[in-house]
Amino acid sequence: MGTPGQLIVKRYRLVRALGQGGMGMVWEGHDTLLDRPVAAKEVLVPPKLSTRQRLDMIHRTSREARTAAKLHHRNIVSVFDVAEEDGQPWIIMEMVPSRSLDRVIAGEGPLSVTRAAVIASQVLTALSVAHAADVVHRDVKPANILIGYDGRVVLSDFGIATSMSDPHAQHSGTVGSPGFLAPERQAGAPAAPAGDLWSLGATLFAMVVCRPPFDGDMGPLATLLTKDAEFAKAPAELRPVITGLLAKDPAKRMGAEEAKRLLDAVASPEPEPERPQRATGRAKMLAGVVAAAVLAGTVGGWAVLRPDSAATAGPVPTAPAPDVASPLAVPNVTPSPTPSRLKLKWHDGEGWRAGVPRGWRLVSRDGTFTWSEPAGTAYLSVSVSPLAGRDPLALLQETETALSAEVRKYRRVRLEKVPGKDVTAEWESTWTGPGYHGWAVKGVAYHETQRIIVNGDRVSVVGWVTTRSEWRHLTPTMKAIFKYYRPAQPPA
Known part of the structure; x- marks a missing residue:
């Protein structure tokens, strides 16, 4: 070892x-x-x-x-x-900074229809590339699918992959994982692309039901796959592709092209209405949220979040900002000439509290709350998760590795521990789009700060991103948000 x-x-x-x-x-x-x-x-x-x-x-x-x-x-x-x-x-x-899909499912429960379809579609793309190169994976399952902290979906562990043209590699063994291994493979048939597609269907089922479609026992398999009640546990939008991929007979199994078409139809949300541009004629800055920090799983990490119609948006119960005399107050100050501090209001989460700019749009997804400035020039995100004994500075370093590989002109400004009552670390950087798979605008420069606050066994991640031109103007607002943020208290 x-x-x-x-x-x-x-x-x-x-x-x-x-x-x-x-x-x-x-x-x-x-x-x-x-x-x-x-x-x-x-x-x-x-x-x-x-x-x-x-x-x-x-x-x-x-x-x-x-x-x-x-x-x-x-x-x-x-x-x-x-x-x-x-x-x-x-x-x-x-090295892909990520969590495996099985850990995501274990930690978050059933995935949303849209998220499951997006993941399955990208895995299907990976399989299509492999099959076109005459390679079958033979062990597609949630543990071998990585969900990158930057949103990237990666099929890993080709350690038992087989080249169909290699006579030494082709055999009729049943290498693979029970529960995700195609019935013909369990019966001893050689590895083939259709077997990978069946495993993808089983993986998609597990994403939305939290378990494989059967337990690996070949006895009841034929019966199980004909029971409408079993597939009824999957969301209706995904049922056609799941049943098609899990056809017992490989000759009747849905092909990759048809599965891709069905998955992409589910994965593509309705386009969000265009927002009017600011009267000053400022150019369009961003098509979606840039970077939202999420810490989760035993490794901890980050995810990229884009607010769209698939996300849960709407009003949230908030109390008016307290008077500044209160020790926890967020000042409600009328903006003065640049730089200025925007008016703030309280948002109460599950045990945590944050002052957020008035009039900013809120989107919440997978435990991350993101507020966006109406013209798309600034974003605030907050997430709270359990901590699994990781050092906050190391977590930020992992995230920096992922970010710097995705964007242009990346530059670290600082990455350091911040003295205070709670264990805190901050990472500040500048970078230029595109990045995050096209979600940031090409050629637009951004300035970003992420702060990690550890309180007992709970960790808060507060993220702040603006366009480079707005950074100085909005820095007082960022400082006020960081100052008045109240972290979640650890369970008694």
């Missing part, structure tokens, strides 16, 4: 273990040659194998890594290298 600090083939330094699956241990690592983060998969070799069996496994690992390295797409984890250290095979991959 690897250990933190270990150097693999004099190049890849192990940082910390991220998780272990049936095929091996995955580590966060650092490529000392190219000075970049990587994920290092330690392929666990059973100790009872003979010398020949061990060599066969190492050769098979190398062959499968070469198969995966043929695939280059943003929805597929990139394989950089395959290495051997003291007879132990390692696969060096792209």
Whole structure:
């Protein structure tokens, strides 16, 4: 087994273990040659194998890594290298700051129809790229799907992927995960694209029902898949694609093209009405919210949020801002010439309280509250989650890695711990769109600050983003919001 600090083939330094699956241990690592983060998969070799069996496994690992390295797409984890250290095979991959889909489901419960369709559609894109390259994945399941902190959806762990043209790799074994393995594969048929599509259907079912469509027991499978009552548990909008992908007969199973069409129809919300431009003629600044911080799961992390018609919007019960004499008051001040502080009002969340600008539009999704300035030049976000023993500064560093890879002209202004009553860290940066998959406007410069506040076992993330031109003008408002934010108290 690897250990933190270990150097693999004099190049890849192990940082910390991220998780272990049936095929091996995955580590966060650092490529000392190219000075970049990587994920290092330690392929666990059973100790009872003979010398020949061990060599066969190492050769098979190398062959499968070469198969995966043929695939280059943003929805597929990139394989950089395959290495051997003291007879132990390692696969060096792209590091994607993320949570696995199974952890998302476990932490959040059933996903919304739109979110499930978006994830499934992107996984289907990854599978289509792989199948076009003559590669089948063979183990599509929630644990092998990563939801990036930047919103990216990535299919990972091609560790048992098979090239259909490789006679050494094709076999009739039943490698895969029960509950997500196609019935013909459980019966011993060779791996084929149709089997990956069945596994995707099972994964989509699990996203909205929180369990696979069956428990891996082939006995009741034929009966189960004909029961309307079972599929009735899935939302009606997704039922056609779920039933089509879970057809028992591969010849009658829905194809990738039809599944993609149905998923994209569900995933695309109605367009939001255009908002009138400010009278000054200021150019359109942003099509959606830029960066909303979300901390969740055992690793913790961030998600990108875009307010649209699929999100839950509307009035929220708020009390008028208290008089400034109150020790918790948010000043209700009439703006003065630039720079100025906007009028604020209280918003009460679940145990937390924030002063938010009056007249800003609120959108809430997945536990994150985001307020946007009417002309789209500034955004405030607040989220509160349990903390799993992570250092707040390290969390911000992970987020910085994800952001800097997505945007143009990224520059760190500061990333530091802030002294105070609660454990706090702040990260300030500037960057230029596009980024966040087209949600930020091309060529527009942004200025951003994220503050993490740890109070007991609860963590608040307060985010503030403006266009570069509005930063100085709105800085007093940001400072007031940070000053008067009251974090959630830990459970008694």
